[in-house]
Amino acid sequence: NAGVTQTPKFRVLKTGQSMTLLCAQDMNHEYMYWYRQDPGMGLRLIHYSVGEGTTAKGEVPDGYNVSRLKKQNFLLGLESAAPSQTSVYFCASSTAPRGRSAEAFFGQGTRLTVV
Amino acid sequence: GDSVTQMEGPVTLSEEACLTINCTYTATGYPSLFWYVQYPGEGLQLLLKATKADDKGSNKGFEATYRKETTSFHLEKGSVQVSDSAVYFCALSDQIQGAQKLVFGQGTRLTINP
Numbered sequence: 001n002a003g004v005t006q007t008p009k010f011r012v013l014k015t016g017q018s019m020t021l022l023c024a025q026d027m028n029h030e031y032m033y034w035y036r037q038d039p040g041m042g043l044r045l046i047h048y049s050v051g052e053g054t055t056a057k058g059e060v061p062d063g064y065n066v067s068r069l070k071k072q073n074f075l076l077g078l079e080s081a082a083p084s085q086t087s088v089y090f091c092a093s094s095t096a097p098r099g100r101s102a103e104a105f106f107g108q109g110t111r112l113t114v115v
Numbered sequence: 116g117d118s119v120t121q122m123e124g125p126v127t128l129s130e131e132a133c134l135t136i137n138c139t140y141t142a143t144g145y146p147s148l149f150w151y152v153q154y155p156g157e158g159l160q161l162l163l164k165a166t167k168a169d170d171k172g173s174n175k176g177f178e179a180t181y182r183k184e185t186t187s188f189h190l191e192k193g194s195v196q197v198s199d200s201a202v203y204f205c206a207l208s209d210q211i212q213g214a215q216k217l218v219f220g221q222g223t224r225l226t227i228n229p
Binding site: 004031033040041042043044045050058090092094101103106107108109 | 147149158164204206215216221222
């Protein structure tokens, strides 16, 4: 079972370079999320999407853009990478919350280093 | 805003020891509560959840009870195994524009020695 797949798994960028992280899910989930994980800070929400063609800002959106052109894919872009964006990035997906909660499924993460 | 505070790590125990990882939260509404586990090199997996006061979530020998009066959701296991070594995250769910936003604690790294 593929679940949520992130590519690439590792990447090193120079300051000012751009890149796109790809997230793909095969569970037909409506909702998709991008988080970043930093030491001692847990996971913080960057952007999210509640359906194909829709995106919204999360807690720490600055310096990132996203697109959801297809239901199964959620792309995270860095237009001009900065060292502060060195982090581990996680994509997650879920069904629409029914009532009070819906389980989120996470990808394996992308470790990004900006030098 | 909503927040989650969990026990500072790292935590190191011997196999078969008892485990408690403390988690408290602040929330304006009535959130659902979760424990996620992250094994080395992997993404987060849902370990257990509770959606209302006094609910007990359980899975793989782990338990946590939703205590509204103390705003807590402590993770417990009576006898840990080496395979339980991982990072554990407490989280609550908050609704934002119809979507579910998870607010995470900082994570607690658990190491179990044989």
